[in-house]
Amino acid sequence: xxxxxxxxxxxxxxxxxxxxxxxxxxxxxxxxxxxxxxxxxxxxxxxxxxxxxxxxxxxxxxxxxxxxxxxxxxxxxxxxxxxxxxxxxxxxxxxxxxxxxxxxxxxxxxxxxxxxxxxxxxxxxxxxxxxxxxxxxxxxxxxxxxxxxxxxxxxxxxxxxxxxxxxxxxxxxxxxxxxxxxxxxxxxxxxxxxxxxxxxxxxxxxxxxxxxxxxxxxxxxxxxxxxxxxxxxxxxxxxxxxxxxxxxxxxxxxxxxxxxxxxxxxxxxxxxxxxxxxxx
Numbered sequence: 001x002x003x004x005x006x007x008x009x010x011x012x013x014x015x016x017x018x019x020x021x022x023x024x025x026x027x028x029x030x031x032x033x034x035x036x037x038x039x040x041x042x043x044x045x046x047x048x049x050x051x052x053x054x055x056x057x058x059x060x061x062x063x064x065x066x067x068x069x070x071x072x073x074x075x076x077x078x079x080x081x082x083x084x085x086x087x088x089x090x091x092x093x094x095x096x097x098x099x100x101x102x103x104x105x106x107x108x109x110x111x112x113x114x115x116x117x118x119x120x121x122x123x124x125x126x127x128x129x130x131x132x133x134x135x136x137x138x139x140x141x142x143x144x145x146x147x148x149x150x151x152x153x154x155x156x157x158x159x160x161x162x163x164x165x166x167x168x169x170x171x172x173x174x175x176x177x178x179x180x181x182x183x184x185x186x187x188x189x190x191x192x193x194x195x196x197x198x199x200x201x202x203x204x205x206x207x208x209x210x211x212x213x214x215x216x217x218x219x220x221x222x223x224x225x226x227x228x229x230x231x232x233x234x235x236x237x238x239x240x241x242x243x244x245x246x247x248x249x250x251x252x253x254x255x256x257x258x259x260x261x262x263x264x265x266x267x268x269x270x271x272x273x274x275x276x277x278x279x280x
Contacts, residue, residue, distance in 0.1 A: 046092040051083050054102025056203065058239035063100045064091045068238055069206065080204050080238070161197040162244065163279050164228060165251060165262050173274040178211070178254035182272035183227060183265030190232070190260040194249040196242045197226045197266070197279075205238045212263065213255055216248055222268075229263035230254045 049060060057080045061068035072080050075089050164186075171178075171185035178185065200220035207214050214231035232252030242248055251262050266275045 045095070046090055047094045047097050048088045049091050049094075049097060049100070051085055051087045051089065052100070052102070053085055055083065055100050056080075056239075057083055057089075058203070059102075060089065060091070060100050062239060063098050064094045066091055066093060069208075072208075079209065159280060161226070161266060161275070161278050162195070164194050164197050164226075164264055165192055167192070167262070169276070170261065173272075173276060178230070178257060178261065178263065180211075182267075183229075183263050184275050185230075185254075186262045186264060188251045188260050188262055190251065190253070192251040192260070193247050194228055194231060194251055194262060196244055196246045196248050197264075198224070199244045200224075200226070200242065202236050202238050202240045202242060202248075205234045205236055211255060213252060214249065218242065218248075225265075225267040227263070227265035227267065230261050 049064070051060075057071055057077065058068045061071050068080065071077075071089060071091065074092060077083075165188050167186040167188040169184060170187045173184050174181050196218060198218070198220050200218040202216065203219045203225075204215065204217040209215050212229035214229075214234045216228040216231065216234055216236065218226045218228075220226065228249055230252050231249040233250045234248070235250065236242055236246075236248045251260055253260050254263070264275055266273045266278060
């Protein structure tokens with residue numbers, strides 16, 4: 001006689017093989033064994049962490065010893081830069097809640113985490129970009145809507161940002177391209193080195209945002225962000241700090257396009273700015 005028992009969530013599996021000739025001798029032992037096996041099977045172990053001001057998903061994952069990408073996927077977070085104060089995150093494998101220090105960006109500026117009113121738990125996981133913005137990563141704020149500005153009233157000190165690559169500007173700001181209209185696209189050599197336009201923390205490094213291939217988002221002081229898309233390979237990991245001019249990626253191609261390009265954005269909060277206006 002062979003019996004196979006599966007527990008919920010496939011946490012564990014027990015195979016119990018009993019020969020008919022010995023079933024009577026171990027009847028009680030079999031029942032006890034099954035009871036112990038089933039008692040050890042239950043829902044996934046973990047805790048819920050409530051996001052506090054200044055915390056990032058990468059620091060939370062690091063504190064609990066869990067990969068930040070796993071936390072994002074498990075909680076339905078498409079853009080890790082959109083963490084909200086008061087949001088509850090399930091941390092798999094954790095036995096107790098831990099204190100997570102706020103992330104401090106370059107120059108002593110703490111990373112902003114937008115405070116939002118309480119809403120249905122499924123809203124964060126079920127937000128779907130509209131067809132016109134499906135190829136564009138959400139802004140690093142509580143809203144998925146990123147405004148495009150012509151830089152009126154926006155003043156950035158000269159020399160704050162540098163060009164991430166040298167190449168030909170083939171898609172100007174505001175024009176629809178492979179990466180939407182919120183940035184510029186630069187034609188480059190395949191495999192060309194991409195550098196950080198300014199010093200900052202890596203808030204995202206991965207290929208989870210549709211339409212951008214390997215993507216990097218850097219958080220700078222004063223709530224500025226730079227975005228680097230279409231990379232062949234990312235050379236930095238989320239949570240790390242990079243200096244101005246440091247190598248962060250190797251250039252590649254937009255999804256479905258054979259030529260080599262870099263998608264580049266400068267954002268101030270949720271506002272997309274024309275990078276050309278602020279580059280030397």
